[in-house]
Amino acid sequence: xxxxxxxxxxxxxxxxxxxxxxxxxxxxxxxxxxxxxxxxxxxxxxxxxxxxxxxxxxxxxxxxxxxxxxxxxxxxxxxxxxxxxxxxxxxxxxxxxxxxxxxxxxxxxxxxxxxxxxxxxxxxxxxxxxxxxxxxxxxxxxxxxxxxxxxxxxxxxxxxxxxxxxxxxxxxxxxxxxxxxxxxxxxxxxxxxxxxxxxxxxxxxxxxxxxxxxxxxxxxxxxxxxxxxxxxx
Amino acid sequence: xxxxxxxxxxxxxxxxxxxxxxxxxxxxxxxxxxxxxxxxxxxxxxxxxxxxxxxxxxxxxxxxxxxxxxxxxxxxxxxxxxxxxxxxxxxxxxxxxxxxxxxxxxxxxxxxxxxxxxxxxxxxxxxxxxxxxxxxxxxxxxxxxxxxxxxxxxxxxxxxxxxxxxxxxxxxxxxxxxxxxxxxxxxxxxxxxxxxxxxxxxxxxxxxxxxxxxxxxxxxxxxxxxxxxxxxx
DNA sequence: CCTCAACTGACATATTGTGTCAGTTGAGGT
DNA sequence: ACCTCAACTGACACAATATGTCAGTTGAGG
Numbered sequence: 001x002x003x004x005x006x007x008x009x010x011x012x013x014x015x016x017x018x019x020x021x022x023x024x025x026x027x028x029x030x031x032x033x034x035x036x037x038x039x040x041x042x043x044x045x046x047x048x049x050x051x052x053x054x055x056x057x058x059x060x061x062x063x064x065x066x067x068x069x070x071x072x073x074x075x076x077x078x079x080x081x082x083x084x085x086x087x088x089x090x091x092x093x094x095x096x097x098x099x100x101x102x103x104x105x106x107x108x109x110x111x112x113x114x115x116x117x118x119x120x121x122x123x124x125x126x127x128x129x130x131x132x133x134x135x136x137x138x139x140x141x142x143x144x145x146x147x148x149x150x151x152x153x154x155x156x157x158x159x160x161x162x163x164x165x166x167x168x169x170x171x172x173x174x175x176x177x178x179x180x181x182x183x184x185x186x187x188x189x190x191x192x193x194x195x196x197x198x199x200x201x202x203x204x205x206x207x208x209x210x211x212x213x214x215x216x217x218x219x220x221x222x223x224x225x226x227x228x229x230x231x232x233x
Numbered sequence: 234x235x236x237x238x239x240x241x242x243x244x245x246x247x248x249x250x251x252x253x254x255x256x257x258x259x260x261x262x263x264x265x266x267x268x269x270x271x272x273x274x275x276x277x278x279x280x281x282x283x284x285x286x287x288x289x290x291x292x293x294x295x296x297x298x299x300x301x302x303x304x305x306x307x308x309x310x311x312x313x314x315x316x317x318x319x320x321x322x323x324x325x326x327x328x329x330x331x332x333x334x335x336x337x338x339x340x341x342x343x344x345x346x347x348x349x350x351x352x353x354x355x356x357x358x359x360x361x362x363x364x365x366x367x368x369x370x371x372x373x374x375x376x377x378x379x380x381x382x383x384x385x386x387x388x389x390x391x392x393x394x395x396x397x398x399x400x401x402x403x404x405x406x407x408x409x410x411x412x413x414x415x416x417x418x419x420x421x422x423x424x425x426x427x428x429x430x431x432x433x434x435x436x437x438x439x440x441x442x443x444x445x446x447x448x449x450x451x452x453x454x455x456x457x458x459x460x461x462x463x464x465x466x
Numbered sequence: 467c468c469t470c471a472a473c474t475g476a477c478a479t480a481t482t483g484t485g486t487c488a489g490t491t492g493a494g495g496t
Numbered sequence: 497a498c499c500t501c502a503a504c505t506g507a508c509a510c511a512a513t514a515t516g517t518c519a520g521t522t523g524a525g526g
Contacts, residue, residue: 022472032516033471034516034517034518055470056525078319078327079315085318086314094314096307097307100308236483255502265486266485267486267487274504285502286493287491287492287503288493288501288503289503
C-alpha cells in the first residue's frame with residue numbers, strides 16, 4: 001500500500017468519531033506504530049484536525065473531509081443554485097454555512113479561464129420570515145444528537161399547548177418550515193410549524209431510536225395513509 | 234518541493250483550460266520532463282482527467298477539482314438542503330447533478346457513526362412544471378459559452394414575438410424561472426419567463442461581454458431603478 | 467508512583483522517486 | 497514519403513524518502 005493511500009485510510013478509520021489507538025491503526029494497515037505516529041504528524045501538518053491524547057487515543061474533531069472531488073460544470077451549477085436558495089430560504093446559521101460552502105468551492109473553481117464569474121443564477125421571492133427561523137439551529141442540533149425538546153406551541157386554530165417532542169426531521173414547504181416529531185403528549189407523530197413555536201428548549205433528556213417512533217416509521221405511516229386515500233377515491 | 238505538493242501544482246497549472254507542454258511544466262516545477270510524465274501518469278491513474286496529445290500538449294478536461302475539503306456539519310446540512318430543493322425545483326439535468334453531488338459527498342460523509350442516516354430534511358410543495366424546464370439546459374449552456382439564442386416568446390398578455398437575445402442569467406422565483414438577457418429586438422434588457430418560450434435555439438453566433446450589455450450593467454440598472462422608486466414614495 | 471499510550475530521536479535498511487539517455491509513437495505539416 | 501514536434505516508454509544508477517527497531521520521554525488518570 002502506498003503512503004498516500006495509507007494517509008487517506010487513516011482519515012477514513014478515524015472519521016467514525018470514536019477513539020482509536022495508534023496500535024490498532026498500525027495493525028489495520030500492517031505498518032509499525034512508529035509509522036502511524038509519523039503519518040498522523042503529516043496529516044495534522046496538512047490541516048486534518050486529529051486530536052491525540054496521551055494514554056487515550058486518537059479522535060477526529062468535527063469536520064468531515066471530502067477527498068479531492070471532481071464536480072462537472074453542471075454539478076457546480078446545481079451546487080451554486082442550491083446554496084443561493086438556502087441563502088434566501090433558511091435561518092442565519094444555514095445561510096452562513098451556504099456562504100462558506102460557496103467560498104470553499106468557489107476559490108478553487110474560479111481560477112479557470114472558462115468559468116464564468118457569475119454562475120448565472122438569481123434567487124428571489126422567498127419571503128424572509130426571520131422570526132420563523134428562530135428555533136431552527138436548536139432543532140437541527142436536537143435531531144442530530146437525539147435530544148428531546150419542550151415546546152410551547154400555538155396551533156393554527158389558536159390553541160396553545162406545551163409538549164415534549166422527539167424531533168425527527170425538518171421539512172421545507174417553500175415558505176414555511178415544519179418539524180416532524182414523535183409527540184410524547186399525544187403519543188403519536190405530529191408535524192409542527194417552526195414559526196408557530198413560541199418557545200423551544202432541550203429538556204436535557206436524550207432519546208434513542210425506538211421501534212415505531214423513528215423517522216422511517218413516520219414516513220412509512222404517511223405512505224400507507226396516501227395509499228388508503230387513493231383507494232377511497 | 235514534495236512530490237504530493239508537486240502533483241497538486243500540476244493540476245493547478247493545467248486547470249486554466251489551456252494547452253501546456255510537459256517541458257514548460259517541468260521548467261516551472263524545476264524537475265525533469267521525465268518526472269512530469271511520471272507525475273501525470275500518477276494523476277491520470279487517480280482519476281484526474283488530463284488529456285495528452287502527441288505533438289500538442291496537455292489539457293484538463295471538463296471537471297473542476299476540489300481539493301480535500303473540510304465541511305462542518307452545518308455546512309453539510311446546508312449542502313444537503315440545497316440539493317434536496319434543487320431536486321424538486323429544477324430541470325432534469327440539474328436534478329441529476331444534484332443527486333450526483335449528494336452521492337459524491339455522501340459516500341464519504343455517511344461512514345461516520347455520529348452522522349445521521351437521513352440528513353433531516355424534507356422538501357415539498359414546489360409544483361413541478363416539467364414543461365417549463367424544457368429549455369433550461371440549453372439556456373445554461375448559452376450563458377456559459379456566450380451564445381446568442383433565437384426565441385419564440387409569448388408574453389403574458391398573449392402577444393407572440395421572435396427575438397434574438399444574449400442570455401445573461403437565470404432567476405428562480407420559487408415557482409417559475411426567468412432568463413434575463415439583452416434583447417436585440419428591443420435593444421435593452423428584458424427578462425423572459427422560460428416556460429413562456431415556445432421555441433429556443435442557438436443562432437450559431439457567439440457574443441462577447443460588451444460595455445452596457447453585461448449582467449453587471451443589468452444589475453446596476455435595476456438597483457438604480459429601485460433607488461428612484463424609493464425617492465418617489 | 468504506576469500504567470497507559472501518545473510522542474520523540476537515532477540509525478540502519480528498504481522502498482520510492484528522479485535524472486539521464488536512448489529510444490518509439492501518432493498527428494500535422496511540407 | 498518524409499520531417500518535426502512533443503507525448504510517451506524502458507532501463508539503469510543514484511538520490512531522497514519512508515520504514516522498522518530500539519530506547520527513551522511526557523502527560524493524564526487511577
